[in-house]
Amino acid sequence: MSLTKQLYELQELDTDIENTQQTLDLKNGQLGRRDKLDAAQQNLDAMKKELDDLNHKRRDAEGELEDTTSKFNDANKQLYGGKVTNSKELSNLQHEVNTLQGLSDKLETKALEIIDKVEAAEGAIAKASGEFQQLEAEWQKEQKQLAADITLLEKTLADLTEQRNSLVAQLEAASVSIYERIRKQKKQAVAKVEQGIxxxxxxxxxxxxxxxxxxxxxxxxxxxxxxxxIS
Ligand SMILES: [Zn+2]
Incomplete structure (x- = not known):
């Protein structure tokens, strides 16, 4: 094989080595990166926190409703129990019963609204959890593929480097040094000649x-x- 053909092959090997190294660097950079997964996890955590807050509000509203209902029942019992006979007192009790009834209705509506929100939040969390699990499974698969790609690329790189070393060993050091100097300056060190150009x-x-x-x-x-x- 002529010297220039060997140098041309060296250039092809170097290009392959560079491309392989570039792909390898890219994949190594992606390995272990879980930005998307972390963002989804954070989103899910925020949703769960919101649900906790809602459940807290729900317990408060239900407690308040229970208190009011109990007061209403007491006042109602007094009103119809027959022990109170004074008409002014009865009128006051009636007023209290009415007020408590109104308050109880309002609190019930409020509690139901919160329960609706809790259910909506639970549904959204179930959906987001499912999506997160899917995302995580995809991520695991991608990572496994990446690791396999990296192993293969490392092997390719080692093979190419070995080929390069053995080619360089056949060449005179002076020729290799001219080649490397031009390659450093111009990237392409060996140019084909076609039709004299x-x-x-x-x-x-x-x-x-x-x-x-x-x-x-x-x-x-x-x-x-x-x-x-010239080929
Ligand atoms: Zn030229």
């Missing part, structure tokens, strides 16, 4: 350079400085 800078290559390049000698493009490769 350097494909990297699109400028024609002189006849003498073409001849050398055809023979597989290391020639750099007179215009862009890249190593010319």
């Amino acid at each position: 350097c494909k990297a800078c699109r400028i024609s290559v002189s006849a003498s350079f073409l001849q050398k390049a055809r023979g597989g000698q290391l020639v750099q493009c007179g215009s862009c400085g890249r190593i010319l490769f």
Whole structure:
């Protein structure tokens, strides 16, 4: 294999290595990241806290209703018990019974409204919990896939690096160092020549350079400085 063909292969290996490394870095960055899951968890926690507050309000409202009902029952018993006969007292009791009845109705409505809210909140939590579990299952699956991808990419990277090392071992250090210097500056170090034109800078290559390049000698493009490769 000619020197320039070997350098062209080295470039292809380096590109593969770079791409593999990039994908590997990306996947490593995603591994263990649970932002979306944490946000869903926080949302669910907030909903549960709201439900706790509602249940607290519900207990208060029910307690208040119970007190009022008990007072109403006492006043009612007195009113119809026959012990109170004084008409002024009876009239006062009647007024109290009416007031307590009204208050009890209001408190009952309030308690029922809270119960509705509690039920709505419980329903929403059940739905969000189901969604969270699904999200978590998907996340676990994704993470497992990521870990498998990473293992595979690491192996690919090791294989490519080994191929590169063995290729570099066949090359003269001076050629590799020219290649690496150009690659550092221009990213692409080896340019194909097609119909006498350097494909990297699109400028024609002189006849003498073409001849050398055809023979597989290391020639750099007179215009862009890249190593010319004729396949
Ligand atoms: Zn060029």
